[in-house]
Amino acid sequence: MTASTLTPAQRVAALEAAAREPGAEAAILAALEDPAASVRERAIKRAARYLEPSVLGALVADGANAVRRNAGLSALDRQGPYAVPHLVGMLGGQDPELLLFALQSLSRIGHAAAAPAILPLLEHPDPNVAQAAIEATGKLRIQEAVPPLCGLLQRDLWLQLAAIAALGDIGHPDAVKPLMAFVPDSILAEPAVQALRRIAAPESLEPLVPLLFSVRERSLRDPVLLAVAVVIDLHPDPEPMLRRMERDVVVDGGNLATYLGQLLEAPPGEGDADESDSLLRAAATVVAAAGIAELQPVLLARLARDAASQWIEGLFTRFPERLTGRLAELLRHPDQDVRCGALRVGFFSPGDVSAVIGHLADPHLPVRTAACHALGRVGLDATAPLLLERLRNGEPPEQAAAAHGLAGLSPEVLGELDGCLEPGTAEAVVVEALGVLARTPVPGLEPRVLALAESRSPGIRLAALRAASRVPGSRAEVVLMRALADRHAPIQAEALDLLVRRGGEKSVTTLVAMLGTADSLRFHVIRALGHCRAQSAAVRLRDLFSQCGPHEQLQIVSSLLRIAPAWLPQFLLLRLESPDLDMRRAAAQGLAEGAGHEHLPVLRALAEDADWDIRHSAARGLGRLRTAETRDLLLTLARDVESVVAATARAALEQSQAAVSSAA
Amino acid sequence: MSPFPAADLKLLGDLIQERFGLTFEGVRQEILAARLGPRLRELHLDSPRAYYEYLRFHPQRDAEFARLPALVTNNETYFFRETRQFEILVDHVVPERRAGPGRPLRLLSAGCSSGEEPYSVAIALQNAGHAPGRVWEMDACDLNVERIARAKEGVYEEGSLRACDADARRRYFSQEGARFRLRDRYRAGIRFFQANLLSPGFAVERGAYDAVLCRNLLIYFCDAAFEQAIGLLGRALLPGGYLFLGHSESLFDRTTELAPVVVGGSVVYRKPPA
Numbered sequence: 016m017t018a019s020t021l022t023p024a025q026r027v028a029a030l031e032a033a034a035r036e037p038g039a040e041a042a043i044l045a046a047l048e049d050p051a052a053s054v055r056e057r058a059i060k061r062a063a064r065y066l067e068p069s070v071l072g073a074l075v076a077d078g079a080n081a082v083r084r085n086a087g088l089s090a091l092d093r094q095g096p097y098a099v100p101h102l103v104g105m106l107g108g109q110d111p112e113l114l115l116f117a118l119q120s121l122s123r124i125g126h127a128a129a130a131p132a133i134l135p136l137l138e139h140p141d142p143n144v145a146q147a148a149i150e151a152t153g154k155l156r157i158q159e160a161v162p163p164l165c166g167l168l169q170r171d172l173w174l175q176l177a178a179i180a181a182l183g184d185i186g187h188p189d190a191v192k193p194l195m196a197f198v199p200d201s202i203l204a205e206p207a208v209q210a211l212r213r214i215a216a217p218e219s220l221e222p223l224v225p226l227l228f229s230v231r232e233r234s235l236r237d238p239v240l241l242a243v244a245v246v247i248d249l250h251p252d253p254e255p256m257l258r259r260m261e262r263d264v265v266v267d268g269g270n271l272a273t274y275l276g277q278l279l280e281a282p283p284g285e286g287d288a289d290e291s292d293s294l295l296r297a298a299a300t301v302v303a304a305a306g307i308a309e310l311q312p313v314l315l316a317r318l319a320r321d322a323a324s325q326w327i328e329g330l331f332t333r334f335p336e337r338l339t340g341r342l343a344e345l346l347r348h349p350d351q352d353v354r355c356g357a358l359r360v361g362f363f364s365p366g367d368v369s370a371v372i373g374h375l376a377d378p379h380l381p382v383r384t385a386a387c388h389a390l391g392r393v394g395l396d397a398t399a400p401l402l403l404e405r406l407r408n409g410e411p412p413e414q415a416a417a418a419h420g421l422a423g424l425s426p427e428v429l430g431e432l433d434g435c436l437e438p439g440t441a442e443a444v445v446v447e448a449l450g451v452l453a454r455t456p457v458p459g460l461e462p463r464v465l466a467l468a469e470s471r472s473p474g475i476r477l478a479a480l481r482a483a484s485r486v487p488g489s490r491a492e493v494v495l496m497r498a499l500a501d502r503h504a505p506i507q508a509e510a511l512d513l514l515v516r517r518g519g520e521k522s523v524t525t526l527v528a529m530l531g532t533a534d535s536l537r538f539h540v541i542r543a544l545g546h547c548r549a550q551s552a553a554v555r556l557r558d559l560f561s562q563c564g565p566h567e568q569l570q571i572v573s574s575l576l577r578i579a580p581a582w583l584p585q586f587l588l589l590r591l592e593s594p595d596l597d598m599r600r601a602a603a604q605g606l607a608e609g610a611g612h613e614h615l616p617v618l619r620a621l622a623e624d625a626d627w628d629i630r631h632s633a634a635r636g637l638g639r640l641r642t643a644e645t646r647d648l649l650l651t652l653a654r655d656v657e658s659v660v661a662a663t664a665r666a667a668l669e670q671s672q673a674a675v676s677s678a679a
Numbered sequence: 680m681s682p683f684p685a686a687d688l689k690l691l692g693d694l695i696q697e698r699f700g701l702t703f704e705g706v707r708q709e710i711l712a713a714r715l716g717p718r719l720r721e722l723h724l725d726s727p728r729a730y731y732e733y734l735r736f737h738p739q740r741d742a743e744f745a746r747l748p749a750l751v752t753n754n755e756t757y758f759f760r761e762t763r764q765f766e767i768l769v770d771h772v773v774p775e776r777r778a779g780p781g782r783p784l785r786l787l788s789a790g791c792s793s794g795e796e797p798y799s800v801a802i803a804l805q806n807a808g809h810a811p812g813r814v815w816e817m818d819a820c821d822l823n824v825e826r827i828a829r830a831k832e833g834v835y836e837e838g839s840l841r842a843c844d845a846d847a848r849r850r851y852f853s854q855e856g857a858r859f860r861l862r863d864r865y866r867a868g869i870r871f872f873q874a875n876l877l878s879p880g881f882a883v884e885r886g887a888y889d890a891v892l893c894r895n896l897l898i899y900f901c902d903a904a905f906e907q908a909i910g911l912l913g914r915a916l917l918p919g920g921y922l923f924l925g926h927s928e929s930l931f932d933r934t935t936e937l938a939p940v941v942v943g944g945s946v947v948y949r950k951p952p953a
Contacts (some may be wrong), residue, residue: 022934024906052932288860508723524825539723566736573729597735631686659685 022049024537027460030054034061040070047074047086060656068101075116088116092653093125094135099126106132111141118147122154128672130157137163140614144176153181165193175203183210191219198222198239199230204493205238206289212242220256221244228263237294244297246306255301257334260305272309277303279632296326303330305335312348315356319381329358338362346370351379360384365395375401376400384412391420399428407435407444418447422454429457436463442472450479456485468494473503480506484513489521496525499536511539515546523549531561545574553580554668563635566594572601584609596626603629607636615640622648627657636659638667642676687727688752694731699748699822700877700887700904715731748822752899756792758799758835758851759895764804764923767943770892772921773809776889784815784889787915789876789953790896791819794830795839797869798861798874800892802851811868818888827873878907894926900952909935918953936948 021029026049033042043066051650062071071094074087091098096560098120105117106129114136117198119451135256136148137160151166152160153185160181168177179197182321191214197207211219219611223243230236247253262426278298281291299317302310304516318327331338337343338361345357354374363371371393376387387405390398398420405417421429435448445467452464467479480498483491491582495517526547541559543550556578563571572590575583583605590602603621610618614636621633634652637645645666648672685708692703703711715730724730734740734747759765764950776784788797797819801811809815822829839850840859845898852859876899891912897905912922913936922937924930930937930948937948 022906023932024903028903505721512723538737542723564736564738566732566738569732569736597732601732617930628686628690657689659689 018253023049023053025501026051026054027057030057030061034065036201037643039065040488044074046089048080048082055082055086059089059093062086063654064656066090066544068098072101073096076110076113078211080113088120089121093661095124095661096126096668097650097654099124099128103129103132108135110141111144114139114141114144115147119149122147122151125155127157128157129661130159133161134156134163136510137167141505142171142173145172149174149177149181153184155607156185157525158185158187161187161189165190166197168193172203176206179203179206179210180342180518183213184334186214186216186218188218189215189249190214191216191222195222198263198456199226202499204235208235208238213239214243214247215242215245217246217250217253220253222251222258222560224260224263231270240275240297241293241300244300247300254305257304257306259308260301261337264307269309272307275307276310279310279317283581299327299330303327306334306336308341311338311341312345312350312353315345315360316352317351317356318359319355319385323490327356328360334364342367344372351382352376354384355381358382358389361389363389363393363395368393368395368398371414372398372401372547375405379436380410380412384410384416387413387416389422391416391423395422396428398423399431403431403435407446413442414443414447418451421451424457426457429455432457433460433463436460436467436611442474445475446478449475449482452482453485455470456482457534461491465490465494468498473506476503477506477509480510480513484517488595490519492521492525496502496522499529507536508539511536511543512546515543518547520551523547523551527552527555530555538570541574545577546571548578550578550580553578557582557586565597569597572598572605576605579609584614591617600626600632603632607632607639610636610639612640612642615644620646620654627655627660629659630657631663634664634667638663638670641671646671680733682921683727684722687731688712690880691727691731691734694734695747695751696901696904698744699875700901701748701751701899702901702904702908703751703798704901705753711751718750746823749825752823756795756895757839757841758795758802760795760799761926762799762803762842763945764892764894764947767801767945767947768800768892768921768923769803769807769809771817772890773804773807775799776919777814778881783813785819785887785889785917786815786817787888787912788817788819789891789893789912791821791826791830791871792823793821793826793835793839794819794833794871795835796870796892796894797830797871798833798865801867802865815868817869817949819869819871820876821871822875824873827871830871833866835859835861843951872898876911877904885914888915888920889917890921890923892923894923897924906933909933909937913950916950918950920950924948 024047030042030046033039039061043058043061047052047062049055049058068091071087071090074083075091077087089633091102102117102121102124108114118133118136118169121133133148133151133155136144137152138642139148140144143262149164152164155588164178164185165184167174169175170178174374179194182194191211194211194214197203201207202516211223211372219242223239225247226239227236227243230239247257275298279302281295299314301307302314307418314327316328317324330390338357342361342363342411345361346354348354348357354377358371370392371386371389374382376381377386383405387402387409390402402417402420404414406421409417421432429451432448433453435444449464449467450462464479464482464539467475468483470476470479476498483494492514495510495514499507499509499514501507514526523544526540526549530537542558553575554577559567560571561667575586587602587605590598590607592597593602606614606617606621618633618636618640621629622637624630624633630652634649637649637652646668649668653661653668655661655664688703689706692708695711696702715727719725719730721729722730722733724733725779734743737743746803746936773784788800791797797817800817804815805811807910819830821830834855835852836858840852843851848854848859851862851865873915893908893912897908900908909930916922921942929946930939937950939946
């Protein structure tokens with residue numbers, strides 16, 4: 016069978032086989048020009064791993080063969096930091112096309128070390144090269160480029176546009192003033208505002224806000240609104256500007272409010288959904304931050320009506336004072352959604368409680384539910400009877416909200432929950448009441464809680480176990496341990512988690528004793544001992560290892576990693592010799608997490624392992640050590656055929672670089 | 680962005696690919712993470728790596744593997760989806776293939792999910808006067824045993840009828856509370872069975888079918904699985920038989936004997952006539 020008659024899958028297999036033999040370079044180079052995309056993609060991965068950047072650079076220089084050129088560029092991109100020195104070297108060349116490719120590749124790789132070589136090219140006589148250099152400064156966020164880029168704002172249109180975008184990408188506040196010079200009366204006003212939005216510097220709030228009132232054309236007003244909203248979001252102290260804005264809205268004659276109102280009430284699905292959503296959020300930010308009274312009800316109603324608009328709650332929480340003086344009026348609003356929204360976001364002091372209580376009898380369930388939540392936020396013990404009443408007699412959402420509110424009160428006023436735990440009470444009420452006790456234990460109700468842990472209903476048993484886990488003393492521990500043998504597997508697993516969270520040497524002793532049973536629960540017991548970080552169980556787990564099946568063995572390794580006994584590295588090194596790949600993977604992962612300099616020879620060997628997951632662990636371990644030798648190994652892993660390995664190695668190199676920079 | 684490490688998701692994705700030929704590379708890893716998150720919580724497992732180990736070694740791994748396809752694939756389907764292809768089948772393929780020997784046409788719906796596609800074809804054929812058994816018969820298979828059971832039951836939720844107008848609902852279904860039962864006459868002529876197209880044990884009869892519908896299934900397959908599936912479906916077709924793919928699927932850049940042909944204004948794939 017000749018190469019031309021092989022299927023793409025067969026050609027990929029042939030490439031993989033050839034890549035392991037002498038003369039692999041020729042096979043890889045040939046495959047880079049294969050007619051099938053799937054074969055070329057595989058060849059690019061191999062080329063990135065096994066060919067030197069100079070060889071790939073020669074492919075890029077071959078202007079007569081676009082397939083080779085594209086393949087060479089893709090492989091250089093994949094090499095990442097390994098290719099950077101070569102690409103930086105290319106920036107010293109004369110061929111504008113190659114300069115362009117090198118700049119674009121460096122931009123994609125994202126390596127800031129290239130900055131000194133890029134900056135001189137901002138003034139390159141070839142406009143395409145200059146533009147690529149400008150774009151590269153933006154992609155690489157080269158701060159030193161800000162002054163020369165500001166200088167380029169006076170050049171021809173294409174370079175201006177590129178410079179504006181790059182300044183936005185870099186995000187330095189020094190660019191605010193030069194960019195504002197284009198707004199509002201320039202054809203570059205819109206890109207300049209978009210750049211200001213990306214910079215989001217506090218300095219831009221003062222010049223941008225007046226534009227929100229004065230600019231009427233949507234093509235510019237929308238970007239201004241988006242920019243203002245982002246700046247408000249990130250501003251450390253927007254208050255002075257917002258107060259001024261609140262006053263300006265009053266004298267604006269409703270123009271800005273009309274514009275924002277249209278955005279808030281736009282039906283979904285009109286035009287570009289992402290753009291509409293961004294504008295909606297920006298308008299909501301301005302309304303909440305500047306306290307635009309006529310639009311607050313619209314925003315509150317939207318919060319109550321639309322499950323996808325819960326983010327509005329955060330806006331009012333950030334600017335509570337904008338709502339405070341108007342809360343009473345909003346709570347009387349005829350629209351139930353407005354009342355509901357106001358109850359959900361309002362800040363109520365103990366003195367405001369009477370305004371909230373009335374809504375516990377509102378005809379609309381969401382309003383009553385929001386009132387329960389509001390009372391819970393106040394946290395006034397005197398409201399306990401009201402919340403208890405809703406817990407007993409409300410509908411499920413009210414019951415949950417009332418339970419949530421009750422959990423925030425003092426244990427002294429929760430004794431009345433006893434009535435919710437009596438035999439014959441509806442299961443939903445019992446479960447919610449137990450939920451309160453799981454968050455706020457009440458000593459007087461402990462016997463009742465422990466008794467309910469034996470209930471016939473799995474739902475009540477589960478809730479009671481959660482509450483019991485907060486009860487001190489050995490009786491509660493016995494209840495939890497008995498639940499490990501519950502006939503419902505989810506309750507067994509929950510009991511185990513609760514015991515782990517509860518901690519304590521007695522729990523560990525019991526769990527260790529349970530290692531002697533060889534039933535399906537033992538797997539969970541091994542896991543639980545790991546979560547308890549039970550030092551006293553480490554030796555027992557190690558001794559158990561040889562008697563277990565593979566799933567328990569892997570769990571033992573995981574648990575020992577959490578416990579971290581002193582002898583763990585030796586244990587893991589032994590596991591690395593296992594014939595089972597997954598055991599070796601688990602061991603390699605463990606060694607990577609706790610790697611010290613003494614493990615460098617092991618990590619070096621793991622970095623050359625045939626299995627990608629083991630190489631990935633090696634990359635993580637090497638990243639922790641940060642020595643000159645690990646850097647070379649990481650550079651090789653950074654061009655690994657498996658993207659996930661390469662990405663981890665690159666991240667490790669970047670962290671290492673950042674550590675060096677910060678130390679310097 | 681997924682809360683899980685990319686390496687864990689790749690480990691799990693590779694296992695799923697090896698077992699089912701389904702691929703979850705690149706951005707699809709996010710989909711995998713989103714779909715498996717609830718299952719991990721149910722099993723009290725804290726990472727995809729722990730789930731991978733569960734699938735590889737846990738005593739209950741076979742049962743877990745059996746439910747995995749339903750967890751990770753989209754069973755998004757409904758009656759009369761992409762109906763243009765049914766029209767082509769009825770108006771062009773059936774008349775052409777019936778000119779052959781006097782036997783019923785044999786059709787295959789590969790990746791039939793809970794039956795919406797094969798039943799839609801059956802309705803289209805019956806509406807054109809082509810009786811099941813005499814004029815045509817159909818095999819329908821899916822990887823997921825639960826979906827096959829639902830297909831055999833023939834009872835659907837509202838969502839499966841989203842492309843049905845009121846008249847279609849009345850004609851083809853009887854309402855049972857909030858659900859809709861396909862009328863018996865449209866359930867005739869179809870044989871449902873569970874099968875993994877990529878399993879070594881899956882063998883369709885060579886040269887058995889006049890037309891195969893395999894729509895919106897191959898998008899989940901890795902390259903090797905795609906080639907394998909296309910080879911298998913090609914062998915399953917009779918000479919001159921047709922393969923219908925989903926709108927976002929094509930055999931461009933694939934090595935196959937199936938050639939693109941334009942029928943009724945749409946591209947379908949055809950095995951060379953004998």
